[in-house]
Amino acid sequence: MGSVSFAVIIGNPRPGSRTAGAAVAAALAVADAAGLAGEPDVIDLSAFGPGLLAPEPPSEVADALARVTAADVLLVASPTYKATYTGLLKVFLDRFAAGALTGKIALPLLVVGAPEHALAVEVHLRPLLVELGADVPSPGLALPESRLDRPGSLLEEWAGRVAPAVRGALTAGPSGDRAVGSVR
Numbered sequence: 001m002g003s004v005s006f007a008v009i010i011g012n013p014r015p016g017s018r019t020a021g022a023a024v025a026a027a028l029a030v031a032d033a034a035g036l037a038g039e040p041d042v043i044d045l046s047a048f049g050p051g052l053l054a055p056e057p058p059s060e061v062a063d064a065l066a067r068v069t070a071a072d073v074l075l076v077a078s079p080t081y082k083a084t085y086t087g088l089l090k091v092f093l094d095r096f097a098a099g100a101l102t103g104k105i106a107l108p109l110l111v112v113g114a115p116e117h118a119l120a121v122e123v124h125l126r127p128l129l130v131e132l133g134a135d136v137p138s139p140g141l142a143l144p145e146s147r148l149d150r151p152g153s154l155l156e157e158w159a160g161r162v163a164p165a166v167r168g169a170l171t172a173g174p175s176g177d178r179a180v181g182s183v184r
Helices: 018-034 049-053 059-070 087-093 120-131 152-172
Strands: 006-010 041-044 073-079 105-112 141-144
Touching (some): 018 141, 018 152, 049 059, 105 120, 141 152
Parallel strands (some): 105 141
């Protein structure tokens, strides 16, 4: 089996956020449930600050863009701000042209502070990822903020639900030649 690279994009403007911890835990749960070995590549956008807005991206932003482009599976996470994902995440993803993530599998995750924000993961983040060309084969996760300190069972349940879709998408791939294996 070939190897599969798995990247986690964290759109929380605070370094070391609880969103980051939940996103990494979710990625590990999905990798485990889908039979992918290794650690995901974590891209925490809080480290880039104003560099994300520069006309020519600084080297660290260009490197992050290349890492996303090289990944097979993306877990895209953000806290819910104003009933959608953060501007920080939007600014980063705006660097990709429509269709630029074709062939990637994307799993959206939003940390929600209120139950009425739960649909934002499907109504706002999923369409953005689809616009960029990503295959979003599973339901996104709306992780209640109240569960951030104990997300275990919720993440395991979600990972179990999405793993078959991830495995299927990796096996089929855009050209039918992908295989599930270890995470690079």
